[in-house]
Amino acid sequence: MRVVDLTYPISEDMVVYPGEPKPMIKNVNTVKKHGWCEHSISLQTHIGTHIDAPMHMLTKGKSIDKFKPEHFFGRAIVVDCKEKEITSEPFKKAPIKRGDIVLIRTGEMKRIMRRGISLDRQPHLTLDAAKYLAAKGAKMIGIDSTSPGDSKYNFETHKYLLSRNILIIEFLVNLDKLPQQCHIYAFPLLINGVDGAQARVIAIIR
Numbered sequence: 001m002r003v004v005d006l007t008y009p010i011s012e013d014m015v016v017y018p019g020e021p022k023p024m025i026k027n028v029n030t031v032k033k034h035g036w037c038e039h040s041i042s043l044q045t046h047i048g049t050h051i052d053a054p055m056h057m058l059t060k061g062k063s064i065d066k067f068k069p070e071h072f073f074g075r076a077i078v079v080d081c082k083e084k085e086i087t088s089e090p091f092k093k094a095p096i097k098r099g100d101i102v103l104i105r106t107g108e109m110k111r112i113m114r115r116g117i118s119l120d121r122q123p124h125l126t127l128d129a130a131k132y133l134a135a136k137g138a139k140m141i142g143i144d145s146t147s148p149g150d151s152k153y154n155f156e157t158h159k160y161l162l163s164r165n166i167l168i169i170e171f172l173v174n175l176d177k178l179p180q181q182c183h184i185y186a187f188p189l190l191i192n193g194v195d196g197a198q199a200r201v202i203a204i205i206r
């Protein structure tokens, strides 16, 4: 068995979406002075490896705490999507079954960690592809990029997937270390009433 960590570590100098504040991690208590060590963390919900809940894009969408733990692990199918416009074609060649988690491997995250985010370069999952994944019964999708589709497209992919309670994992790393099939565990922090949360995402390869 092999374990691969798909999580982008949180730090004050990490790459964040343009316009978002970086995390603030402050040491508020020390063993020497207070008897214990403790930090205060200020972090927006869509920084680093995180999961989008429907509330992120839909006024009546569910918040992240409304999903049961069963939603956050399962069989994953990794699909290579090298084109900037991701159509349904690459997914048609993949053995996706109902209840799978589909991981979209674009390679973009490696470039982001070296050179930062360039919004013009971000891959875009077409609405047609999102519809295909929903029809196949994917319960969650993940991508090694900032997002499956941004404001240029009026967030249509986000809205379509989230309206069907298909959650989206963003900012994944190390997808290049995965075979086509594995199991993933992606548990977001259980924070009540928020639109998404950071998750430690790992893959198990047997």
Ligand SMILES: [Zn+2]
Residues within 6 Å of the ligand: 046, 050, 051, 052, 170, 196
């Ligand atoms: Zn997000």
